[in-house]
Amino acid sequence: MNIKRTRKMTDRGLINAPRMLLGMTVLILALIFSGASAFAQSQEPPQPKPSADLGDAPDSTNHHGMNNTAYPGVPGRFPTVFEGTPAGEGRGPIHHHPRVVWLGDKVSLENEADIGPDEEMDAGGNPINNILAKGVNNANNDRGDDGWLNRNVVLADCQQATLKVRVRKDPVAAANMKQVFLNVWIDGNRDGDWADLGTCPQNQTSNEWIVRNFAVDLTSFSGDFQDIEVKTLLVSNAKPDVPAWMRFTLSDEQAVLMPVDPTKPGISPLADGRGPDNGFNIGETEDYLYLPKQVDQIRPDFGDAPDSTNHYGLTNPAYPATSTAGRFPSVWEGTPAGQPSGPMHANPYNS
Numbered sequence: 001m002n003i004k005r006t007r008k009m010t011d012r013g014l015i016n017a018p019r020m021l022l023g024m025t026v027l028i029l030a031l032i033f034s035g036a037s038a039f040a041q042s043q044e045p046p047q048p049k050p051s052a053d054l055g056d057a058p059d060s061t062n063h064h065g066m067n068n069t070a071y072p073g074v075p076g077r078f079p080t081v082f083e084g085t086p087a088g089e090g091r092g093p094i095h096h097h098p099r100v101v102w103l104g105d106k107v108s109l110e111n112e113a114d115i116g117p118d119e120e121m122d123a124g125g126n127p128i129n130n131i132l133a134k135g136v137n138n139a140n141n142d143r144g145d146d147g148w149l150n151r152n153v154v155l156a157d158c159q160q161a162t163l164k165v166r167v168r169k170d171p172v173a174a175a176n177m178k179q180v181f182l183n184v185w186i187d188g189n190r191d192g193d194w195a196d197l198g199t200c201p202q203n204q205t206s207n208e209w210i211v212r213n214f215a216v217d218l219t220s221f222s223g224d225f226q227d228i229e230v231k232t233l234l235v236s237n238a239k240p241d242v243p244a245w246m247r248f249t250l251s252d253e254q255a256v257l258m259p260v261d262p263t264k265p266g267i268s269p270l271a272d273g274r275g276p277d278n279g280f281n282i283g284e285t286e287d288y289l290y291l292p293k294q295v296d297q298i299r300p301d302f303g304d305a306p307d308s309t310n311h312y313g314l315t316n317p318a319y320p321a322t323s324t325a326g327r328f329p330s331v332w333e334g335t336p337a338g339q340p341s342g343p344m345h346a347n348p349y350n351s
């Protein structure tokens with residue numbers, strides 16, 4: 001899909017001759033009495049400062065009319081751009097006041113995902129939009145995406161997983177807030193959206209919407225932030241050997257559901273990462289291109305200090321200049337009775 005969103009233009013309409021004459025007279029008088037300030041006032045008003053937050057997953061229904069690639073050969077159709085959404089499509093989530101409650105430590109401000117002012121600048125001082133920066137096919141440009149803490153977690157197809165997420169609040173601005181909601185999605189079938197279900201053995205269903213309206217109790221925080229653990233539903237991850245786009249949305253309202261598909265009766269409505277028509281009040285949306293470590297590439301990790309209780313029966317010198325035999329416990333398996341085993345870390349990449 002490749003839909004260009006229209007920017008709002010002022011339609012000045014037809015101007016008749018008497019109105020034109022009157023207008024010219026007013027302009028001349030204004031020049032006489034106001035001098036150069038009349039020119040200054042006629043210029044475009046300055047753009048508003050960035051104050052909201054949006055996601056940065058690829059969205060091919062954008063203001064540039066460009067395909068925004070999710071994976072090689074697959075256009076992204078994630079709801080990321082907020083304004084001018086075509087009929088039937090979901091609006092991207094915008095968070096109007098993100099610095100009340102947000103994800104991680106940082107949140108960067110912008111007013112739209114693909115155009116307009118953005119807090120983040122390139123080396124030349126120009127705004128870097130979250131997606132399609134400088135009108136080029138790119139995404140994942142938001143540098144405030146830091147709330148997902150265990151990005152090496154294995155998300156196996158048809159399995160549950162535990163996600164670790166940091167939620168932070170401004171103690172003054174959020175003083176009267178009780179709870180917010182966390183929702184998480186993964187594009188398990190790599191088709192460029194978060195709208196699908198998968199099938200698992202024993203007639204079970206796997207999900208792209210893997211965390212659903214998890215309530216975060218802001219009153220339980222011991223400080224300004226809390227690291228929380230959230231268990232997912234059965235994850236859809238049909239192609240675990242290639243990257244997948246994920247979205248984490250923290251918001252004051254629950255997830256926005258897609259319209260019911262009349263061709264699929266009996267399926268309860270799902271959320272696909274879209275936001276409300278008027279946007280969320282607070283919170284943040286963080287999008288990630290999940291790069292899973294392959295389980296078969298994860299090798300146990302051992303210590304390597306000298307250990308003379310080894311499989312070869314050799315003295316393993318601790319210090320070359322002396323004859324002191326090392327007795328550090330490094331060898332894990334087959335250690336003589338009474339001698340300590342070395343440490344073995346079966347899953348060194350798991351935090």
Ligand SMILES: [Ca+2]
Nearest residue numbers: 103104106144
């Ligand atoms: Ca953040």
Ligand SMILES: [Ca+2]
Nearest residue numbers: 053108109142
């Ligand atoms: Ca941002």
Ligand SMILES: [Ca+2]
Nearest residue numbers: 056140145287
């Ligand atoms: Ca991102």
Ligand SMILES: [Ca+2]
Nearest residue numbers: 191193194196
């Ligand atoms: Ca999908």
